[in-house]
Amino acid sequence: MSTTEKQGLLNPEGRAFKLGSVGADWIDQRTSMSSVVKNFARKVFPDHWSFMFGEVALYSFVVLLISGTFLTMFFVPSMDEVTYEGIYEPLYGLEMSRAYASTLDLSFEVKGGLLFRQMHHWAALLFMVAIFVHMFRVFFTGAFRKPRELNWLVGFSLMILGMVAGFSGYSLPDDVLSGNGLRIADGLMKSIPLVGTYMSMLLFGGEFPGTDIIPRLFTIHILLVPAAIMGLIAIHLVMLVVHKHAHYPGPGATDRNVVGYPLFPVYTAKAGGFFFIVFGLIALVSATVSINSVWAYGPYDPSPVSAGSQPDWYMLFTDGGLRLIPGWEFTIFGYVISLNMLIPMVFYGLFLAALALWPFLEQWVTGDDREHHVLDLPYNAPVRTAFGVAWITEYILLVLGATNDLVAIAFHISINDLTWLYRIGFFVAPVVAFIVTKRICLAIQRHKRDLVLHGVETAKVVRMENGEMLEIHEPLNEYERWTLVQHDTFRPLKEGNGVSGLRAKASSFFFKDQIDPVTPRELRAALEHGGHERHKIEALTGPYRELEP
């Protein structure tokens, strides 16, 4: 289009445009904005659906801030007793904390209040879902490798902070369900030798439940944790810009470039648009699906409990271990060591630490300190992928453990049998998952090798003079081939030369079944062999397309 055809607001000859440039000039003289625009506007971002989940988490967080701010206008974080006199008849006239009463009021009596409360809660669940999906996208593609190890730890911390934010918020309405959750947290804290009872007294400002915990959790929930999350998000994003986004292997993509679309205008429209999409979907779900009906649980009182008492999904795994552990406890010199609480807690710590420290473990095993910007295809790193799947399997098993009562009813199984099944599964399932995943990865690698060497089956079958049936294979073009042959070749480290025996063993565990990518020589050999066949095929079907060199 030539300039003369341009119409409307953004016509460079038009008044609006001139006004805009005057304004931009005014700002630039005071801020040097133009250098920011110059540096950032054409930054390139690769495009792939699996790269969007970090954004989903970020946008959910924005929705959490907006809806949360709305809720603070009406929620009263106080445990003073009041008599409920709102429109919810089954609680009319009951004594309850002001926190619970104000939650009922903002849900039922404030226009749009229930919507904002449900959006806040659904956005919280989505925030954690998105963090998990994003984290495992990063894990399975090896995006945590140098130079992104620190950003992996920042992301991991965000996941933990998300759990703290969720748990503290879940407790604020002061209902029977969340109150029992707090009581469990209190019980766990008390079990810590020496300091446990002191910690409990300090947190609750006295005995459980006291009158301090809701105001204190409120400060944690709306100030400390969100501030920490925002700070870490800032670091996460700055590091993202510094590193530039990693990209999937493909023709043109290397460790020294980034292939994609510029931030302005394409990515501004896409990423900015995606914020509105995520916001819209959260609003849609909140309009149509109920979440955390606190009025049904009743105001907190230590005597009642509801069947199906569970935390939100991202805390379920912590409940699972508590259900599966046998009743182990012993007394030494008159002091009690409650293994039925300490073992699960220590396990969760190690379980999470294993994930956080994986990048460093992997680097120790491979000795690979190159910068990586081209991602791994998960099947090209069979041990890593198998470990990731085993970790997820253990996680799911703990989550299932925490839902054993609901599963027992849904499938008419004895809850005791189910608990035993999970207890055994806790040890067996991750190992099976590891072995099966690794085998599947190796099988895919072999299949991809075949594809490179022998091409794609065309379903065209020819009959030779001697009666032999042959299927014609179409070789891959160089672009398709590149994606399948670009990955690295590894050999296990040998002991000695500064390599410890343990490290050599770990390296062997990683790489002993390694399947190497096809080399040019192998491909030539395969083509020559195939060429021999093709000669025969050509005799029957006519000349064949010449291979690209």
Next chain:
Amino acid sequence: MKALAQHRHHPLAFLAILLMALLATGGLFVALSPKDASAQSASQADIDAGRDLFVANCATCHGMKGEGRIDGEGNTSGPSLIGVGAASVDFQVGTGRMPMQESGPQAHRKPAQFNDEQTKQLSAYVASLGPGPEIPSADAVDPAKGDPAKGGEIFRINCAMCHNASGSGGALTRGKFAPPLLDVEPTHVYEAMETGPQNMPVFNDNNLTPEDKRDVIAYLNKLDENGSPGGYSLGSLGPVTEGLFAWTVFLALILGCAYWLGAKAK
């Protein structure tokens, strides 16, 4: 005073006191025990028809006269029904739990096998075997006459731990469970509290008064009437189904949009 003191030492005094105590206890028992109203009001014809139904459908497990049966291995095939009362029969048969289809940890609710008339006859027959709780009157189970707020408090303390705060049920040990409550007839709710079917504890009138029971019914009725103001309730099972929804439907919606965004336009 002296005469009385002397009297007390008379050998017969002990007997007299014992007799008086017995009479008083008996009188108190008669006064306090539930009136055998349905047995009295039921006609002999009902009882006879009930007996025929009982012999044909129930006697295999509960014995020809409702005395209960123990099988060859010493297990109870059916408990004695003497004294369980009409309420128990009306609950078990009216909700289809009896006759039991197969032996298992617990009898399941299913479409009733007998019509109202037959259920009434069976109840009358079993009530005639020995005094027990009667079927509550329509007034006793009228939700409109109860206080839902008080009922809610009673429900949370006495019922929610098994039946869930939203009345959606919960698991017990070894395959047993507390069933959902929201689509249960008020009469059956009342009878269940009164008679404690299977592993459910008995909430007799000395524990929860008839008014308390009616308040609970009013509360359940209110829950049902209010529905789920936030939208689809996901079975009112709490955070687990909410999490499942987030990981399935919600994630699929997000994933679909992300995929559309990342795909190249044609």
Next chain:
Amino acid sequence: MTHNDLSHNHDGTQPHRGVSAVVAKEDGGFVNPGLPPHEYRQSDLDPKAERRAEKMVAGMFILSIIGTAIFIASYFLFTPMGYNLLAESKTLQAVKWSNLFTGIGLAVAMFFIGAAAVHWAKTLMPDHEVTEERHIYSRTNPVREEASGIIVDGLDESGVARRPLIVASMVGALAVLPIAVLFPISTLGPLPGNKLHHTFWAKAKKEPLRIVRDHDNTPIKASDVTVGSIFHVMPDGLTHENNEHDFLEQRAKAAAVLVRIDPADAKNQESLSNGYEGILAFSKICTHVGCPVALYEQQTHHMLCPCHQSTFDVTDGAKVIFGPAHRPLPQLPIEVDDEGYLVATDDFPEPIGPSFWNLHKDK
């Protein structure tokens, strides 16, 4: 553009830790073919398709305006407390319609702005892939050398290396300072003392304390408690009025249940002797992590905790028969008073609820 020499780092050096499991590829591996030829979109080639895409984007923006209108209208037409087209005001149905319409309006308003922007970017903005070079962080970097020079000079100027006295005292000061943090923390709550070792039932040590129904604070006759029933109970006098400052704290520890078993079924005679004619009172708080254990199966006499499935056998002194709890539920010793009402005669014999380290130490 291509990099085939995988035995080396990008800057040509060997891995600096000396060893690496990465090996060079035989004959250098394949050559990266570079970006494949660009494929044009319909909207690039066909003006009609371009026009269609433009209309589609504009249509979606207009849909968003309709969504905003629905959102605003719902604040007038579907309110919970005032006017509501579809339900009586101040009912949960009114709340439901308010939630639905505000939510749908907001969803449409937001979603279609996003969808329009994305569709615009996908179909009408340039879709030529762009390549940007990365900045590789080399170890031999002049900026880095300059930076480390600044640090070295600065340290030298500060004289850290020459003044060990200052360094030692500084380390000491910084090490001692964190101890101060403990004191503000200590103001957050009282010390545990003997609080966890006693409950409201301790009043029964002086004179028998009546056991009352949890939901209405009425006393219970022994004859009320029939075999198969369960009573959720509290101590008499534990009311909001009498315990304004620690009502919930006391309830959290005092909650108990009463059940009656046939004495012939009892497996634990000591437990039976602490009851009254087969009526037994146990703490309702689980000895695992403290949920109320209240799921009583009247035929099996098992009590189940709904949180983690600890199962207690009340015929055997509430011993744990399944699940994560270890200690039996503490049993409250009971009797009947002159009027036939059940009373407690002492506190629980040991602390209720979750175990803690000095549980068995007398306080």
